[in-house]
Amino acid sequence: MEMLPKDFYERDPALVARDLLGKILFRRLDSEILSGKIVETEAYYGGNDPSSKAYRGKKKFNELMFMDVGKAFIYMVHGNWLLNIVAHLKGHVGAVLIRAMEPLQGIETMRKNRNVKDIHNLTSGPGKLTKALVITKELNGIDVTKRNSELVMVKGKEESFEVCSSHRIGVKVDLPQKLRFFVKGNKFVSKFS
DNA sequence: AGGAAGATCTACT
């Protein structure tokens, strides 16, 4: 299995967001490994992005967005933990929100964690995904480029799919460019449009 | 102390 190298994340967040589609996210638990293919992401920037957590400057809770790329940045919104990967050009600020994935390994465990049966409902949203994978604040700052991390990102199989983009979901004020990316036709994306 | 926040679930029409 080939890990995504750190410099993969040292690019414009929108490029990273698009290229994360089709990659495999692994969650190592004590007893089991869970995994899934990423099918939906969103890019966030820094001070010029009104809906970014980094918009109002560096704070304790968002400092990861200003720091080293390739780390998980996790925070709570409306009672849900959301998973981001820090990604930006050198000296810039940004992160990519992981919004949805297609479950691969450990599906029964995810069903238990989520307390739902329908596989299309297990990880088809940012808060659902973290619950299914047992991702909480405890993993904040974890390095997803290290092979032995509890959370790692690896290259998927080479396969072709069509990428669609749209405006970001749920944000108050969006930027003019489209910063949400998803795999066209995939049943596991959170919303169609 | 109060409220907003990158969401989800439920219960309706």
Place this chain on the structure above:
DNA sequence: GTAGATCTTCCTA
């Protein structure tokens, strides 16, 4: 499909 309640932290006053 849409509306409303509820979820839990951290920021701001």
